[in-house]
Amino acid sequence: MEPKADRSESQDELYQKVxxxxxxxxxxxxxxxxxxxxxxxxxxxxxxxxxxxxxxxFNGRCSLRTWVYRVAHNVATSHVVRQTRSKKSAxxxxxxxxxxxxxxxxxxxxSVDRSQALERLFGLIQxxxxxxxxxxxxxxxxxxxxxxxxxxxxxxxxxxxxxHRIKDLLVRRFHRGARNAL
Amino acid sequence: xxxxxxxxxxxxxxKEAGTDRPMFSVDQLRNETERMQARRRRGYIVTGTCMxxxxxxxxxxxxxxxxxxxxxxxxxxxxxxxxxxxxxxxERARVATDLGEIDGVRFYRAELERTRRWHRxxxxxxxxxxxxxxxxxxxxxxxxxxFSPILTPLMWLTAASLLAALAFWAPLKHLKLARKYQDRxxxxxxxxxxxxxxxxxx
Numbered sequence: 001m002e003p004k005a006d007r008s009e010s011q012d013e014l015y016q017k018v019x020x021x022x023x024x025x026x027x028x029x030x031x032x033x034x035x036x037x038x039x040x041x042x043x044x045x046x047x048x049x050x051x052x053x054x055x056x057x058f059n060g061r062c063s064l065r066t067w068v069y070r071v072a073h074n075v076a077t078s079h080v081v082r083q084t085r086s087k088k089s090a091x092x093x094x095x096x097x098x099x100x101x102x103x104x105x106x107x108x109x110x111s112v113d114r115s116q117a118l119e120r121l122f123g124l125i126q127x128x129x130x131x132x133x134x135x136x137x138x139x140x141x142x143x144x145x146x147x148x149x150x151x152x153x154x155x156x157x158x159x160x161x162x163x164h165r166i167k168d169l170l171v172r173r174f175h176r177g178a179r180n181a182l
Numbered sequence: 183x184x185x186x187x188x189x190x191x192x193x194x195x196x197k198e199a200g201t202d203r204p205m206f207s208v209d210q211l212r213n214e215t216e217r218m219q220a221r222r223r224r225g226y227i228v229t230g231t232c233m234x235x236x237x238x239x240x241x242x243x244x245x246x247x248x249x250x251x252x253x254x255x256x257x258x259x260x261x262x263x264x265x266x267x268x269x270x271x272x273e274r275a276r277v278a279t280d281l282g283e284i285d286g287v288r289f290y291r292a293e294l295e296r297t298r299r300w301h302r303x304x305x306x307x308x309x310x311x312x313x314x315x316x317x318x319x320x321x322x323x324x325x326x327x328x329f330s331p332i333l334t335p336l337m338w339l340t341a342a343s344l345l346a347a348l349a350f351w352a353p354l355k356h357l358k359l360a361r362k363y364q365d366r367x368x369x370x371x372x373x374x375x376x377x378x379x380x381x382x383x384x
Contacts, residue, residue: 012208015208015211016208019205019206023203023205024197024203026203027199027202027203027204028196028199031199041204044203044204045204045206045214048204048206048211049206049211049214049215049218050281052208052211053215054280054281054282057280057282058282062282067282068282070281070282070283070284070285070286071281071282073286073289074281074284074286074289075281077286077289077290077293078289078293081290081293081294081297085297085359093366095369095373114195114198117195118195118196118198118199121192121195121196122199129369130286130290131286131287131290131370131373134286140192140193140196141196142193150285151285151286152285152286152287153285153286153287153288154287170192
């Protein structure tokens, strides 16, 4: 059996590697799940705490990337559910279908700058149902369909279909505005 | 399926966020874990103290207030407090699955189910608590009637308020919230079923 000191050392090393490699993606995940800056800072800490603890139990049955995204999304999902429980007037989550309907009803502004476009992108993601949110985040992080399926637990075909619709939604919401801004 | 075929550079825009990432050292995380464990321990101590206070209060009531309603009410109160204590200990003993082992949709569903269970459980535990408290109050109303006539209507008013709050208002509120989470679980199941059908078509 591995001695406790060695295990904790390898846990610390693995966590440092994860924080270095996925730190930015984890920060974006926290941003996509929490709009309030103070709560976002707490959520970031919660994610890093869960990852550090989880690093001690990482068994290599899936890739490190899948493991990291699963932990981050699960912590953030738990945070979202907790928030909806404490905020009595929390708005209901949107499904991809609702977001598509809204996108077709809205007039896309012709001119928005990059920060506004980014705010709008996060605004859209923050309103989605957690499973759809996980797909869109993993997609934006450049993960392939198999990895997204492994993280979310959806079938590859379902991931493909969701990604197709997400792309369509993003194009409709950001294509014209972003082109002017970039 | 990388997202480089997206018409605009939403991907570039996306990657611009997260540059101000918060950094946590291992020592910071270790300290935070210890703080969290201390907070949790404090929470259990507060819950345990409240339970002990209630049990002691109703045990004393049983021995010092000689009235049938109060005897039944205080005995039931002690039993309900004991049940709540066992429930808290059982929750504490529950081993959580590692977050990296469980996929997103299953975890979300489990979280929704846990929240729904919490609201449902609380609603009927409150009803369970209402009955002994009301019985005790009515017993007090009878017992104190001989000492001060003004206490009787006050006790009746308290009993009515307790009944309204613990047996109707709070349980209904929690059942409504449980229903909200059940609706979300149903929606998740419906989405899974429809995606399963579309998978078969593919």
